[in-house]
Amino acid sequence: MRKTITLSEQEATLxxxxxxxxxxxxxxxxxxxxxxxxxxxxxxxxxxxxxSKDIDIAIDSMTGYRFGILMKQxxxxxxxxxxxxxxxxxxxxxxxxxxxxxxxTTTGHIMGLDIDLVNLRKETYTEDSRNPQMEFGTPKDDALxxxxxxxxxxxxxxxxxxxxxxxxxxxxxxRGVIKTPLSxxxxxxxxxxxxxxxxxxxxxxxxxxxxxxxxxxxxxxxWEEFKLKIxxxxxxxxxxxxxxxxxxxxxxxxxDRLGLYKTIFTIPDSxxxxxxxxxxxxxxxxxxxQAFVNxxxxxxxxxxxxxxxxSTLLNKSKDVYPMWLLCAFVPWARVERPAxxxxxxxxxxxxxxxxxxxxxxxxxxxxxxxxxxxHLGSIIQVRHAVIKEESTTNPLKRKQxxxxxxxxxxxxxxxxxxxxxxxxxxxxxxxxxxASKQHHELLEEYxxxxxxxxxxxLLEAYQLKPLVDGKKLAKEFExxxxxxxxxxxxxxxxWQLRTPDNLSPEAAISENREQIESLIQDGNQARxxxxxxxxxxxxxxxxxxxxxx
Numbered sequence: 001m002r003k004t005i006t007l008s009e010q011e012a013t014l015x016x017x018x019x020x021x022x023x024x025x026x027x028x029x030x031x032x033x034x035x036x037x038x039x040x041x042x043x044x045x046x047x048x049x050x051x052s053k054d055i056d057i058a059i060d061s062m063t064g065y066r067f068g069i070l071m072k073q074x075x076x077x078x079x080x081x082x083x084x085x086x087x088x089x090x091x092x093x094x095x096x097x098x099x100x101x102x103x104x105t106t107t108g109h110i111m112g113l114d115i116d117l118v119n120l121r122k123e124t125y126t127e128d129s130r131n132p133q134m135e136f137g138t139p140k141d142d143a144l145x146x147x148x149x150x151x152x153x154x155x156x157x158x159x160x161x162x163x164x165x166x167x168x169x170x171x172x173x174x175r176g177v178i179k180t181p182l183s184x185x186x187x188x189x190x191x192x193x194x195x196x197x198x199x200x201x202x203x204x205x206x207x208x209x210x211x212x213x214x215x216x217x218x219x220x221x222x223w224e225e226f227k228l229k230i231x232x233x234x235x236x237x238x239x240x241x242x243x244x245x246x247x248x249x250x251x252x253x254x255x256d257r258l259g260l261y262k263t264i265f266t267i268p269d270s271x272x273x274x275x276x277x278x279x280x281x282x283x284x285x286x287x288x289x290q291a292f293v294n295x296x297x298x299x300x301x302x303x304x305x306x307x308x309x310x311s312t313l314l315n316k317s318k319d320v321y322p323m324w325l326l327c328a329f330v331p332w333a334r335v336e337r338p339a340x341x342x343x344x345x346x347x348x349x350x351x352x353x354x355x356x357x358x359x360x361x362x363x364x365x366x367x368x369x370x371x372x373x374x375h376l377g378s379i380i381q382v383r384h385a386v387i388k389e390e391s392t393t394n395p396l397k398r399k400q401x402x403x404x405x406x407x408x409x410x411x412x413x414x415x416x417x418x419x420x421x422x423x424x425x426x427x428x429x430x431x432x433x434x435a436s437k438q439h440h441e442l443l444e445e446y447x448x449x450x451x452x453x454x455x456x457x458l459l460e461a462y463q464l465k466p467l468v469d470g471k472k473l474a475k476e477f478e479x480x481x482x483x484x485x486x487x488x489x490x491x492x493x494x495w496q497l498r499t500p501d502n503l504s505p506e507a508a509i510s511e512n513r514e515q516i517e518s519l520i521q522d523g524n525q526a527r528x529x530x531x532x533x534x535x536x537x538x539x540x541x542x543x544x545x546x547x548x549x
Contacts, residue, residue, distance in 0.1 A: 003047070003162065003170060004161075004162070005043070005046045005047065005155055005162060006046075008051070010111045010112060010113055011055075011113070013084075013111060014055070014110065014111060014113060014115070015157050015160075017084065017110075018036050018057065018071075018157060019036070019157055019158070020074070020080075020083075021067075021070065021071045021074045022034050022035070022036055022157075024070070024074045024077075025062075025067075025070050025074075028070075031062075032061055034059045034060055034061045034062055034067065035059075035060045035061070035156075035157075035158060036057055036058070036059060036060075036157045036158075037057070037058045037120075037139065037154040037155060037156050037157060037163070038055055038056070038057060038058075038154065038155040038157065039056045039057070039058045039142070039153075039154050039155075040056050040146065040151050040152070040153075041054070041056070041151055042054065042055045042056060042155075043153045043154060043155050043162065044150050044151055044153065044173070046155075047153075047162075047173060048173075048205075053112065053113055053114055054113075054114045054115075054116070055113055055114070055115050055116070056115075056116045056118065057115055057116065057117050057118070058118060058119070058120050058139075058142060058154065059117060059118070059119050059120065060119070060120050060139070061119075061136075062119060063104035063105070063118075063119050064104060064105040064106045064116070064117030064118040064119060065104040065105060065106050065117075066104070067106065067117050068106030068108065068117050069106075071108075071117075104119075105117060105118045106118075119136055120136065120137050120138065120139055120141065120142040121134050121135065121136060121137045121141070121142055121145070122134070122135050122136070122137030122138075122141040122142070122145065123145045123190075125190040125191070139154060139163065139165055140165040142165075143164075143165035143166050143181060144165070144166060144181045144182055145181075146181060147180065147187070147191075147194045147197050147198065147201075148172075148178050148179060148180060148181075148197075148198065148201055149166045149168040149169045149171075149172045149179050149180070149181050150169055150172050150173050150178065150179075150201070150205070150207075151201070152164075152165070152166050152169055152181055153166075153169040153170075166181040168181070172210075176205070176206065176207045176208060177207055177208055177209070177210050178198050178201050178202045178205075178207050178208070178209045178210065178213065179209075179210040179212075179213055180194070180198075180210075180213055184210070184212055184213040184215075184216035184217070185216040185219065185222070187216075188216050188217060188219075188222045188225075189221070189222060189225050191229070192222055192223070192225045192226035192229055192230055193226075193229075193230050193234055193235075193238065195217045195222065195226070195260075196235065196238040196239070196242075196264075197238065198213065198217065199238075199242065199251055199254045199255065200238055200241055200242045200245065200251065202250065202251075202254060203242055203245055203246075203247040203248065203250040203251035203254065204245045204246060204247065206246075206247060206250070209254065214258060217258050217260075218258045218259055218260075223260075223263050226263060227263075227268075232268070232357065232358060232359065232360045233360045235264060235358070235359050235360070236359035236360040236361060239264065239328070239359050240359075243321055243324040243325055243328065244321050248286075248324040249286050249287070249289070249290040252282075252286045252324075252327065252328060253283065253286065256279075256282055256283060256286075261274075261279055261282070261331065262274075262279075264358060264359070265328060265329065265331070265332070265354050265355075265358050265359065266354060266357070266358040267350070267353050267354050267357045267358060268357055268358070270353075270357075272335060272336075272338065272350055272353075273335070274331035274332055274335055275331075275334070275335075278330075278331040278332075278333070278334065278335075278432065279331050281432040281433070282330060282331050282432060284431050284432045284436075285327050285330040285428040285429070285431060285432050286327050288427070288428060288431045288439075289323060289324065289327045289424075289428060291306065292306065292309060292310050292313075292314055292323075292424075293310075293314065293320060295307055295309075295310045304447075305440070305443045305444050305447040306443070306447075308447040308450055308451055309427070309443065309446060309447050309450060312420070312450040312453075312454065312459065313420045313421075313423060313424050313450070314424075319420070319421075322365075322368055322418070322421050323421060323424050325361075325365060325368065325369070326368065326369060326372050326421055326424060326425045326428070327428055329351045329354065329355060329369050329372075329373075330425065330428050330429055330432060331432075332349075332350050332351035332354055332373070333351065333373060333376060333425070333429040334429075335349075335350040335351070336350065337349055337350060338350065338353070348366075348370055349369070349370050349373035349374055350373075351369045351370065351372075351373045352366050352367075352369050352370035352373065355369045368418055368421060371415070371416060371418060371421075371422055372418075372421060372422040372425035372426075373425070375414075375415050375419075375422045375426075376422070376425065376426050376429060378411060378414075378415075379415070379422060379423055379426040380426055380430065382407075382408065382411050382449075383426075383445060383446060383449045384445075386404070386408070386449050386452060387445045387448060387449060404456075405456045405458065405497055405498065405500070406494055406497040406498045408452075408453065408456065408458055408461075409456075409458050409461040409464070409497035410493075410494060410497065412453075412458055412459075412461040412462055413461055413462050413464070413493070415462070416462055417462050417463075419462060423446075423450075427442075427443070427446055430442055457500065458497075461497070464493060464496060464497070466489045466492045466493055466496070466508070467492060467496060467503065467504070467505040467508040468489075468492060468505045468508055468509060469489075470485040470486075470488075470489065472505070473485060473488055473489075473509070473516070476509055477516065477517065477520055479520055479524075482523050482527070483523055483526075484516075484519040484520050484522070484523035487519050488512075488515075488516045488519050488520075491512050491515050491516060491519070492508050492509075492512060495508060495511060495512055496508065499511075
């Protein structure tokens, strides 16, 4: 591992500018020259050979906000404008940004780099909050307060050298270990969110977590503090970063192995939770999803079970994150829905509630999980029926592919645009519920079914538009639109799925005329019944009112 840093042209220019600002401040009355350091993640990433556009800059003798004001003042000097190109300007200055309400910091954008100016600090925690009391500190104070030794190294701008005040930063990077600078139990007790950050950094960097730190992370006392101090929004932010990172499988495995699942993916203040069996088998799900992700893409027409499933369900990089999100909620797949709040209503699935309450998932993510859990039964049923039908020797089996195509197409339309995610959820759920020796056969069945859907040109069936619209139908049948239109369009869609080669709007109407006329007649009768009922009701009200007067 390298122990020196080579600055890019932008970084070198920024370094010189910051030193010039520091020298300028030293000339002002009542000010001493501040010493500056690049800190934290930028240093780590540079040592790993990874570029970073985000740079935190620590100042030893003033707040970040004060330094930002003086930096802007320096940049407005005529001599400065002559020295640096026009592109070197602080395009934004903001005091106390949302991410650091308790600090006088400055964020800025300069030469394509996002900078965050903040003073070196020492932290003191209270028992009931993860937000510490801040005071000016030394470089060592600032290093020791950080969540991991690999994030606690500085780059001294004056000396152009790396400083490792914990004495472990280089060593832990070489070992590939996430380790807290101070006692892990006290570090996690002060700010329990650091547990999730440790998992995130370990999965992002491909590191292990120090055994002493792991023991502290699993301590029940830490998780009692977690419930008291950490908002569910913050939990969701960390989980999202893990699942969008380079190794979500490792993140889920650490959560699983450390026994943290029920604390993170939970419905707070509810007794509802996944069974012990579901949790003990969860590793099968995230291991299987990783196997899909790792599977090679189709090559020269040769396909196998894994490539068929991957090419159908994980065809694009944007498909990967939703699949990992669903994988996180596989243990909730069979947890019973709660009772609806209103008679006749439908409660959300327990998985959706755990997503909304446990990690404060956004509406789209919660809906994705709800749909997958809601359609789980029908997906398994359709997959099983297709495989069973195609294996039968009965010569009278159904009406060959046309009926099968219609039924499967209508199901895909019911499952919606995210049907691929729902099918993956079903695969992962069935994997957790079956013995390892049955996995190959199960995956072969799914691969065969997905190949059938592709052969039948049904993969995008959810996008199928009717050949005629409601206005044309109303005109053709010389009647007003109404509820019958939606039902008639469904009839036409079903016909299109049965007869995919017939694209004639006229045929769509003529071949379904009798059924559509029946729908119109039923609608007229229902409307007439409603009118008569309402009329009688109004008459009754008037008579009653007359008697009262």
